[in-house]
Amino acid sequence: MPTFFEKKQLVTPGELLAEGDYLPGENTYMEENKIYAQRIGLVDDENKKVNVVALRAFYVPKVGDIVIGTVVEVGFNGWTIDIKSPYTALLRASDVLSRPFKPQNDELSQVLNAGDLIVAKIASYDRAHDPQLTVGEPGLGKITRGQIMRVVPTKIPRVIGRKGSMISMIKQETGCQIILGLNGVILVTGKTPEDEEFAMSAIKKIEQESHISGLTDRITQLLKENKVKVEENKIE
Amino acid sequence: MSSPLTRVRLKQISQLIEKGKRLDERGLHDYRDLKIELGLIERAEGSARVLLGKTEVLVGVKVETGEPFPDTPNDGVQTVNAELVPIASPNFEPGPPDENSIELARIVDRGIRESKAIDTEKLCIEPGKKVFVVFIDVYVLNHDGNLIDASALAAMSALINTKMPNYEVKDGELKIKQGYTPLPLKNHPITVTIGKIGNTLIVDPWAEEEQVMDSRFTMAIKDDGNICAIQKGLSGFFTPQQILEASKLAQQKAAELRKKLNW
Amino acid sequence: MNEKTEKLIDKKGIRLDGRKADELRPIKLQVGVLGNADGSAYIEHGKNKILAAAFGPREMHPKHLALPDRMVLRCRYHMAPFSVQERKSPAPSRREIELSKVIRESLEPALFLELYPRTGIDLYVEVLQADGGTRCAAITAAALAIADAGVPMRDLVVACAAGKIDDTVVLDLYDAEDKLGAADVPLAYMPALNAVTLLQMDGVLSPDEFEKAVDMAMTGCKKIYEMQKEALKTKYMVVKEVEE
Numbered sequence: 001m002p003t004f005f006e007k008k009q010l011v012t013p014g015e016l017l018a019e020g021d022y023l024p025g026e027n028t029y030m031e032e033n034k035i036y037a038q039r040i041g042l043v044d045d046e047n048k049k050v051n052v053v054a055l056r057a058f059y060v061p062k063v064g065d066i067v068i069g070t071v072v073e074v075g076f077n078g079w080t081i082d083i084k085s086p087y088t089a090l091l092r093a094s095d096v097l098s099r100p101f102k103p104q105n106d107e108l109s110q111v112l113n114a115g116d117l118i119v120a121k122i123a124s125y126d127r128a129h130d131p132q133l134t135v136g137e138p139g140l141g142k143i144t145r146g147q148i149m150r151v152v153p154t155k156i157p158r159v160i161g162r163k164g165s166m167i168s169m170i171k172q173e174t175g176c177q178i179i180l181g182l183n184g185v186i187l188v189t190g191k192t193p194e195d196e197e198f199a200m201s202a203i204k205k206i207e208q209e210s211h212i213s214g215l216t217d218r219i220t221q222l223l224k225e226n227k228v229k230v231e232e233n234k235i236e
Numbered sequence: 237m238s239s240p241l242t243r244v245r246l247k248q249i250s251q252l253i254e255k256g257k258r259l260d261e262r263g264l265h266d267y268r269d270l271k272i273e274l275g276l277i278e279r280a281e282g283s284a285r286v287l288l289g290k291t292e293v294l295v296g297v298k299v300e301t302g303e304p305f306p307d308t309p310n311d312g313v314q315t316v317n318a319e320l321v322p323i324a325s326p327n328f329e330p331g332p333p334d335e336n337s338i339e340l341a342r343i344v345d346r347g348i349r350e351s352k353a354i355d356t357e358k359l360c361i362e363p364g365k366k367v368f369v370v371f372i373d374v375y376v377l378n379h380d381g382n383l384i385d386a387s388a389l390a391a392m393s394a395l396i397n398t399k400m401p402n403y404e405v406k407d408g409e410l411k412i413k414q415g416y417t418p419l420p421l422k423n424h425p426i427t428v429t430i431g432k433i434g435n436t437l438i439v440d441p442w443a444e445e446e447q448v449m450d451s452r453f454t455m456a457i458k459d460d461g462n463i464c465a466i467q468k469g470l471s472g473f474f475t476p477q478q479i480l481e482a483s484k485l486a487q488q489k490a491a492e493l494r495k496k497l498n499w
Numbered sequence: 500m501n502e503k504t505e506k507l508i509d510k511k512g513i514r515l516d517g518r519k520a521d522e523l524r525p526i527k528l529q530v531g532v533l534g535n536a537d538g539s540a541y542i543e544h545g546k547n548k549i550l551a552a553a554f555g556p557r558e559m560h561p562k563h564l565a566l567p568d569r570m571v572l573r574c575r576y577h578m579a580p581f582s583v584q585e586r587k588s589p590a591p592s593r594r595e596i597e598l599s600k601v602i603r604e605s606l607e608p609a610l611f612l613e614l615y616p617r618t619g620i621d622l623y624v625e626v627l628q629a630d631g632g633t634r635c636a637a638i639t640a641a642a643l644a645i646a647d648a649g650v651p652m653r654d655l656v657v658a659c660a661a662g663k664i665d666d667t668v669v670l671d672l673y674d675a676e677d678k679l680g681a682a683d684v685p686l687a688y689m690p691a692l693n694a695v696t697l698l699q700m701d702g703v704l705s706p707d708e709f710e711k712a713v714d715m716a717m718t719g720c721k722k723i724y725e726m727q728k729e730a731l732k733t734k735y736m737v738v739k740e741v742e743e
Contacts (some may be wrong), residue, residue, distance in 0.1 A: 010736060012645050013609075014654025014691035027651065029611075037689055038611070038651035040735055055735045056538075056649035058556070060615075086556035086618040104630045127568065127616050136522075333602040337549035350701050439561050453698070462508070463709050466700035473694035479713060487706060 007044055008211050010055075011037040017050050024050035026154075028084055040156075051212070059085045059153040059183035061122045061131040066140075068148070068181035069133070071098075072114045074109045081118065081133060083183045084150070091120065091133040117143040119187065146177070146189030147196045151207040153184035158210040159203055166206065166216065173223035174199040178195045198226055241447050249448045253433045259444065260289075265485065267440045270499075272389065274397040280399025282419065286390040289442055290380035292324075295372060295390040297398045299419070301361065301410060302369040308494070312359020312367045316345035318374035318387060325379040339469070344374060346465035347425040353395060355420035359407060368400065370419070381442035384454050388427035392499075393446050395419055423462030424499035425464055428486040429454040432472060437482055439489055455486040459499070464486075502619055507664035510713060514676070516743035520669045520682055523719055525657070528640070528730035530647050538648025538732070541639040545673050546630035551640035555620035555647040564619070570695040571619040576637055578626040598634050605638050605687040605697035606645065609652045620650065631674035633661050638687045638697065655727050656696055658687035659719035662713040663704060668711045669718045684709070686716040690724050 003018040005011065015037045019027060024030040027039045028050050037043065041054040061067075061083070069083035070207060079091040082119045093108055112118065119140050120133035151159065160167050171178055176190035176199040186203060190196040202219055209215055243247075249259060253324035256264055268289030277283035304311060318341035320328045333341070348354065359368035372394065374387045399416035431441035431449040441449055450472030456465035463483075468474065474482065508514050518524070522546030533539035536552035559565035576598040580586050593600075602624065603612075622644065624637040635658035642656040662672045664680035677683050682702025688695055695717075704712060 010732050012655065012731050013652035014689065015728075016691065029651075029653070031653075031692065036653070038653070039649060040646060040731055054649065056647065058649050086558070086615055088558055109600075299643050325573065333593075335596050337599055338596045342593065342597050346701050350699070350703060424704050457652075458703065463700065464703050466698060466709075468695070468698040469601075469604065471604050473608045473689070473696045474698070475693050476695060476713065476717060479695055479698065480710060483709065 001033075003045060003050070005043045008042045010040070011039055011043045011052060012040050017043055017052075018045070021048065023049045025049040026051035027054045027057070035134055054154045055152065056156050057152060059083065060086060061089070061125040063084055063122050064109070064139055065122045065182040066119065066179070067122060067133070067183040068117065068119050068143070068179065068185035068187055069183070071112050071114050071118065074112070074114060078173075079108065079112050081120070083131070083133075083181075084185060085131070085183060087125075087130050087132045089122075089133050091135065094114070095123075095134050095136055111143060117148065117187070119143060119181070146187050147193075147200065149186050149188065149200050149203065151184050151203065152187065153182065155207045155210055156180055156182055156184060159186075159206050161216070166219065168200055169220065170202050170222065173227060174202070178203075241444060245444070246448050250433055252416070253436050253438065253445075256418050256436075257262075259337075260442065262440075264436065265439045265489065267489075268442065269376075270389075270496075272391060272393050280394075281400060282394045282396075284390045284393035284397055286386045286393065288298055288382060288386040288389070288440065291382060291386045291442075292376075292378040292379060292380075293386040293390045294377055295382065297373070297375040297394045297419075298371040298373070299398065299400050300369050300371065301366055304312070304360070304364065304367040308356075309386075309498040310360045310367075311356040312354065313369040313371065314345070314349060314356065315369065316341045316348070316374065316391065317371045318344065318376070320376050320379070320383075320489075327377060328376075328379070332448060339467075339474070340376075340383060340387060340497070341374060343427070343454060343465065343467050343483045344372070344391050345386055346467075347388055347427050348372070348391065350464035351423040351425040351456065353392065353421055353423045353425055353460045355422045358420040361403070361410060362408070366410065370395075370398075374439055379443065381444075381446050384429045384452075385427055388425075388456065392424055392426070395421060396424070406476045423459050425456060425458055426490040426493050426497075426499070427456040427465070428489045428493070429487045430482040430485055432474065432478065432482075435478070437478065439485065453482040453486070455483060455490075457487055457490040459494070461487065461491070467499060507679060508667050508669065512667070514664070514669065516673060518671075520667055521715060521718070523671050524673060526541055526723060526726055528600050528643065528726055530643050530730050530734040538644045538646065538650070540640040540643035540647060544632065544636040544639070545627060545671075547626070547636045548625060548628040549633065549636050549640050550625045551621045551637065551644040552625075553620060553641070553650070554645040555625075555648065555651065556615045556618035557620075559617070559619040565617045568616050568702060570610065570615040572603055572607055572610060572622065573619060573719070574599050574606070574622045574624070574641070576602050576624045576626070576634070578629060578633075582626045582629045583600065598637075601697055601699065602638055602641065603635060605658065606641060606656055608694060608696045609642065609654055609656050609689055609739075610645070611651050611653070614651065620645065620648075625709070629673055630675070631677045632685065632696075634658070634712060635660050635685050635687070638728060643727055643731060647734070654689040654691040654694075655724065655731075656687055656689055657720045657724040657727055659716050659723055660685040661719065663702065663708060663712065663714035668708055668715060670715050682708075682712070684716055686711040686713065686720065688717055688720040688724075690721055 069081040123134040126133040280296035398419035638658035687697030
């Protein structure tokens with residue numbers, strides 16, 4: 001039974017990918033034994049499962065995911081957070097304040113105000129309720145330094161790399177702290193804005209060229225070249 | 237009646253349909269009982285009330301004078317409006333026409349207009365200046381499914397019932413004379429709506445079937461069997477094969493109705 | 500009936516704009532043209548110039564219109580006042596309201612509505628210039644805008660009209676042909692699933708002519724579908740050459 005594509009081929013919604021003994025994976029669906037693409041992306045198959053890595057997609061919350069979001073509104077007992085998803089997220093005051101929350105006394109906007117950035121974890125989410133966030137773990141909370149960038153959420157795994165190898169390399173070579181929100185929002189904090197911008201450009205390159213083989217080598221090359229440049233500038 | 241059906245009921249209806257049966261024991265291609273009453277609104281120049289099963293639609297026709305459209309200076313004007321008044325269903329709210337009543341009005345209008353049912357040339361009083369304007373107002377009184385067919389039947393019946401006052405034009409002025417003339421009609425289009433549930437086509441869907449139905453196909457057919465309007469509705473789809481099937485079925489039902497009504 | 504002094508299609512089968520009976524008007528498609536929309540597309544189909552923008556899926560406003568178990572698609576088809584020969588009032592006309600409904604109903608079958616409950620997609624179609632067949636061009640662009648927004652779809656929806664001028668069934672009527680011709684049959688289609696999602700007709704056709712028009716419109720649709728795929732791929736194609 002056949003597949004109808006070449007590895008990493010660009011496909012559009014509705015394109016017939018396979019027929020017969022295959023399973024519909026990411027961004028595909030099955031109708032009468034035929035598998036079709038649901039989104040524009042690059043198609044591949046692994047162990048009889050046909051997947052499309054979407055080039056354009058939005059983030060759907062999953063419990064346990066680390067996300068980076070912006071405070072949109074300060075409410076009566078919590079905050080509304082924009083996590084770049086069809087669903088707005090909520091962060092309860094009780095999650096942030098270590099003591100019992102008294103609505104009359106506590107001024108929530110002093111803790112987190114509209115426009116603030118936070119790193120949080122999806123604590124709960126289901127079809128009937130908006131996602132609830134928590135910042136009650138180490139590494140989570142308000143962001144005070146660094147720059148924010150966005151990539152298509154489906155590319156985050158590629159930015160991480162196999163066993164974290166890609167992201168570790170970027171962190172090491174640029175000296176930046178990088179937090180990858182699974183909702184496609186990334187926080188880069190470095191010693192200088194130049195370091196941060198360089199890390200961001202490396203990540204952007206991964207997003208754009210992830211489907212072209214030899215990416216790891218190219219990124220390694222890019223980082224080395226920059227290191228040399230930085231050294232040269234220092235000498236001058 | 238109009239509360240959303242339970243899942244169990246919806247399933248029951250579609251399972252029955254698959255087996256070729258309907259809850260009210262009709263055949264898949266049968267109409268409900270049809271009753272047409274003419275001339276019940278004396279103030280209107282023409283009127284008709286249609287009872288299709290429990291669906292009830294009243295149409296009143298008013299004939300007034302007005303200006304012709306600039307691109308048809310010698311033709312009378314036809315306008316159709318539909319109101320889904322709140323008494324007809326707990327789901328209808330008072331207010332300006334929503335997309336459903338606008339679509340209904342425009343489908344009824346299309347059938348009458350494209351078939352040239354009204355002989356608009358004969359409605360010219362003074363070329364370029366004064367013509368008769370035929371107002372067709374569709375008033376849905378009870379919604380129990382298939383508003384389109386009931387409304388179209390009522391509209392056409394009301395037109396058949398319409399009488400215009402005799403007149404003469406003297407010194408540029410319109411003078412009403414004694415007596416009446418029937419509204420000049422050239423055609424009697426019949427509109428048939430086919431509903432699709434799963435892969436089965438049904439004729440004259442009633443309200444509960446409409447909640448299970450995923451698409452509908454409406455066709456208006458002239459006296460000579462030619463087609464003068466089509467509208468696919470709802471959020472499902474038809475295969476090209478099903479389109480042809482629905483088209484043939486609509487034509488067949490229109491011919492049957494035409495014979496029954498003697499139009 | 501007004502006497503036609505001119506034939507819309509001559510003895511050699513050539514129409515007033517030089518096309519043959521089964522020829523499409525020139526079509527240009529661009530995806531991702533509006534920076535603020537989640538997805539967008541622009542179409543030029545003959546003299547039609549139409550912009551489509553999709554926002555969402557996102558929270559519904561007002562909230563009470565959201566459905567607990569599925570996504571809601573809202574569609575607004577709107578013509579700019581300067582899009583037609585005689586200036587059109589900006590207020591929505593009954594025609595625009597009907598078209599908004601049928602366009603929405605032509606796109607819904609392509610969406611997996613149950614995937615994102617309580618959300619909505621707002622689709623706006625702005626007709627900047629109109630020359631017949633705007634609802635079809637609008638659907639073609641709208642489907643691209645939705646795909647460009649990253650919304651999962653069963654297939655792209657493509658639309659094209661056929662009709663009858665003089666006594667000939669022809670493809671893709673422009674405004675003059677629509678106004679003076681005998682019938683117009685707009686049709687929207689999802690080729691992968693062989694699904695007709697929009698079908699209307701005004702005018703008069705015999706049952707055979709209707710069948711022929713449907714056939715012709717579907718052939719037109721399949722050609723435009725290839726252009727849609729091309730336009731979508733063009734936006735997302737990355738430079739393949741990489742410096743070593």
